[in-house]
Amino acid sequence: MNNVVTGLLLTLILAGCASRPAEDPLETREALLLASGNHAGLVAHYKANLNQRPEYKQRLISLYLDQQDLRSAQLYTTLLSEQERQQPQARLALARIQCLQQQWQQCESQLQQYRQAGGDPVQTLLLLGRASAAQQHFELAIDQFEEARRLGASDLQVLNNQAVVHLMQQRPQQALALLQPLYLRHPEDGGIRANLIVAAIQAQRPLVALEVLRQNDDEQQAKRQLQALMAGVLPADSQPVLWRKAPPKALSEPQSAAPAPSQPEGRTEPGDGPAACTLPGAGQDKRFCIQVTSWDRPLSQRMRRDFIQRYGSLFEQQSQSRYRYCVGDFDTVGEASQFLSKVSEPGAFVVTQSSCHQQAAL
Incomplete structure (x- = not known):
């Protein structure tokens, strides 16, 4: 009887092992590369296995777009079949390419097709908002970002994008009101940090910009950076533009060194080239x-x-x-x-x- 029971248990255990799906080595390697943030390794992995996994083409294109490598992304879109181009992820990638090329109408059309094909409405609205802002449809862009937030987009994405729209409208105070709370919650985010410095300088709140700079540099270095950045703000039309006149070596000189003066519009900058x-x-x-x-x-x-x-x-x-x-x-x-x-x-x-x-x- 004991032998029979043991045999049954062994059979069940073996059956359980046999029924477990074998791990896919390609998926395992992809997961490890994603978890480690090894983008170069991920690119190599996708390229090496394109023939075995056609879906890697779309993942490779998206990865190149995440890295702002437009040329490589365009190259691999030529490998997509007509059927693959109709898939939601391919439509999204094509829309992102057209947005990066500033082909706004084509981008918007592709995004609408992406959404109709079952694509993520949040991704659609975030990209539509950027396209609208680039075409100076500012209020529409704000509304599109807000709708994306209602559907689940993160506060970080939406409020940062809305702050950039305010900067484009030359409304640094409104941008500052959005960016300061965001920065307190996400001090590690480089984009929020850069946008907050731009907004603070344009809103004539240099102490806010200085406080942000202090987080990564000592007091003296932060003050020197602020001097260089403020010297570069073009005042003629109050656009949020930074221009560092002094070369980087000037930032390591003693603090007593005076910051370079702001240059009026249309003036020349000294240079060693054939023309100023x-x-x-x-x-x-x-x-x-x-x-x-x-x-x-x-x-x-x-x-x-x-x-x-x-x-x-x-x-x-x-x-x-x-x-x-x-x-x-x-x-x-x-x-x-x-x-x-x-x-x-x-x-x-x-x-x-x-x-x-x-x-x-x-």
């Missing part, structure tokens, strides 16, 4: 970019290629014996400020493009 740099004058269109680094010599070809691969563009400006490098090309400060949160380089900031900003050669 000029900023757009009053009434002229301005364009904006993100300064990511500054050196006393040109960047190597490898570093230039790395910036272009990660951000899609690289501009070089030579002035004051410095080589300054910027990424992105934006019509408005709000767009540049929004992109700033995705830039990984510490100390990056928004600047107005001058006549000396040229596409960096490889």
Whole structure:
């Protein structure tokens, strides 16, 4: 009898083991890479297994878009079949690409199709809000962000986006009212931090900006950074623009060094190049970019290629014996400020493009 019972138990145990689904090694590796935040490894994993897992194409495109690598994302959309392009995630990726290319009407159309195909309404509304803001439909953008919040979007996403819209409308006080509580709840968020500094300086609340800078730097360094940032605010039309006139080495000089004066619109900036740099004058269109680094010599070809691969563009400006490098090309400060949160380089900031900003050669 005991042998019979033992046999039955053994059979049940073996049956239980046999019925457990075998672990998929590709899914296991993907989960480990996602958990560790190893994006480079995740890209390599998806690429190596595209033939076995067609769904990896869409995941790879989304990952490239998260990294602001527009060129690579576009490349892999060419591998999607017509049937795959009709799937919700593919439609969302295509909409994100069109938004990054500032093809707003196509982006909005693709987002509506994404939602009709069963896509996430929160994602739809967040992207529609950004497209509306970029087209200066500010109140519509605010409403779309608020609707996304009602449907479950995080306060962090919605309120930060609404603050950027207020900055685009040149309403820094309203932006500040949204960003200060957000920063207290999420002091680790680089995008909130950068936007709060912009809003505080524009709202003429330098002590607020100084308090934020103190969180990452000592008192003297924070004050020097604030001086440099405030010296760069363009006052002519009160746009929330930061422009650091002094090269980064000036930030390490004694505090007694006076901050560089703010330059009036249309004036030239001293430079070592063949022609002096000029900023757009009053009434002229301005364009904006993100300064990511500054050196006393040109960047190597490898570093230039790395910036272009990660951000899609690289501009070089030579002035004051410095080589300054910027990424992105934006019509408005709000767009540049929004992109700033995705830039990984510490100390990056928004600047107005001058006549000396040229596409960096490889």
